[in-house]
Amino acid sequence: MDAISDIYQVIETLGQGNFGMVLLAQDKITGEPVALKLVRKDRTQLKDFLRELGISIALSGCHGFITTYPMFYNTRDYYILPQELAPAGTLQDLIQAKVGMPEGVVKRCALQLSQALDYMHGIGLVHMDLKPDNVLLMDKEYFNIKLCDFGLSRKAGSFVSTRSHIIPYMSPELCDVKHDEYLILSPSVDTWALGVLLYFALTGYLPWMKAVEWDMDYLVFVHWQKHSNLILPPPSWQRFTREALAMFNKLLSRDCSARPSILCVLNFLHCPWNIHYLC
Structure with missing residues (x-):
């Protein structure tokens, strides 16, 4: 979490599973809320994460798909994707x-x-x-x-x-x-x-x-x-x-x-x- 603390203020955990978790965070510069998807490195190969990243970005902006911002963070334990927040949940x-x-x-x-x-x-x-x-x-x-x-x-x-x-x-x-x-x-x-x-x-x-x-x-x-x-x-x-x-x-x-x-x-x-x- 230290790796992203300069950019985001983590507020709470939105969900958690075998492959990682989703956090509610706030961009410290813009103040905008975001969802941070943390993918566990010990459960996911880099090539699989990059495939998900590519598909997610390609579908962003298309009607019916969550927006994934074109960046990711690489920490010791997680790959992290910042995504559009869904305010009403799942x-x-x-x-x-x-x-x-x-x-x-x-x-x-x-x-x-x-x-x-x-x-x-x-x-x-x-x-x-x-x-x-x-x-x-x-x-x-x-x-x-x-x-x-x-x-x-x-x-x-x-x-x-x-x-x-x-x-x-x-x-x-x-x-x-x-x-x-x-x-x-x-x-x-x-x-x-x-x-x-x-x-x-x-x-x-x-x-x-x-x-x-x-x-x-x-x-x-x-x-x-x-x-x-x-x-x-x-x-x-x-x-x-x-x-x-x-x-x-x-x-x-x-x-x-x-x-x-x-x-x-x-x-x-x-x-x-x-x-x-x-x-």
């Missing part, structure tokens, strides 16, 4: 557990997220880490949300290996990669993650913990997908309208080649998603 902070968020707000987020991700896909990039923690809120009404954290972002068509741990937003093809195998990366992994994120935002529950065959919640969902014309959806999915279930079926297609463009969400914004929303 989407994760505001999704109420077991309740979710109002449908209108979720649709507002779905519109902005799908457009931002479509921009990334259009320039050949895949985010690969879409989750509520990486969706920043610039206002409390959700009219301006921005994507952040491009540490896992890669070019579409890259070979990606197994991840150190599986999270609920990972697509089944990513979960299935073995230690001695590689997956050719497709934007469809972001499409899947958006489907999981929308379910969580609407309900306050995660649909499953891992998209693998031994996760019972995932297995029941896959069984319904295969026989949706014959059986009712699982109980946790029966709160959704026919149109919303059709949207989730597309976003969460187990066959990654069958998943449509991320913009398919736009075709469902005019339809009600929650059954109680009709009452």
Whole structure:
């Protein structure tokens, strides 16, 4: 921290994880608040940090992406990125557990997220880490949300290996990669993650913990997908309208080649998603 104390006054910690932390700080010259992203050197190789830095700066100024200032600091333990501050926090902070968020707000987020991700896909990039923690809120009404954290972002068509741990937003093809195998990366992994994120935002529950065959919640969902014309959806999915279930079926297609463009969400914004929303 001594390395940046001449430039910034650190105020508080905004978040912390396995790979580092985010601090709220104030520029001592301009007085402007900034977010300092500290990336642990013992968990991140320099080439990976520089890739994240390059992608972050390239996306800065584009609608739907947090601004990363074109500089970084190299301390003994951390690489440090100064970024635009999101005054309203993250989407994760505001999704109420077991309740979710109002449908209108979720649709507002779905519109902005799908457009931002479509921009990334259009320039050949895949985010690969879409989750509520990486969706920043610039206002409390959700009219301006921005994507952040491009540490896992890669070019579409890259070979990606197994991840150190599986999270609920990972697509089944990513979960299935073995230690001695590689997956050719497709934007469809972001499409899947958006489907999981929308379910969580609407309900306050995660649909499953891992998209693998031994996760019972995932297995029941896959069984319904295969026989949706014959059986009712699982109980946790029966709160959704026919149109919303059709949207989730597309976003969460187990066959990654069958998943449509991320913009398919736009075709469902005019339809009600929650059954109680009709009452």
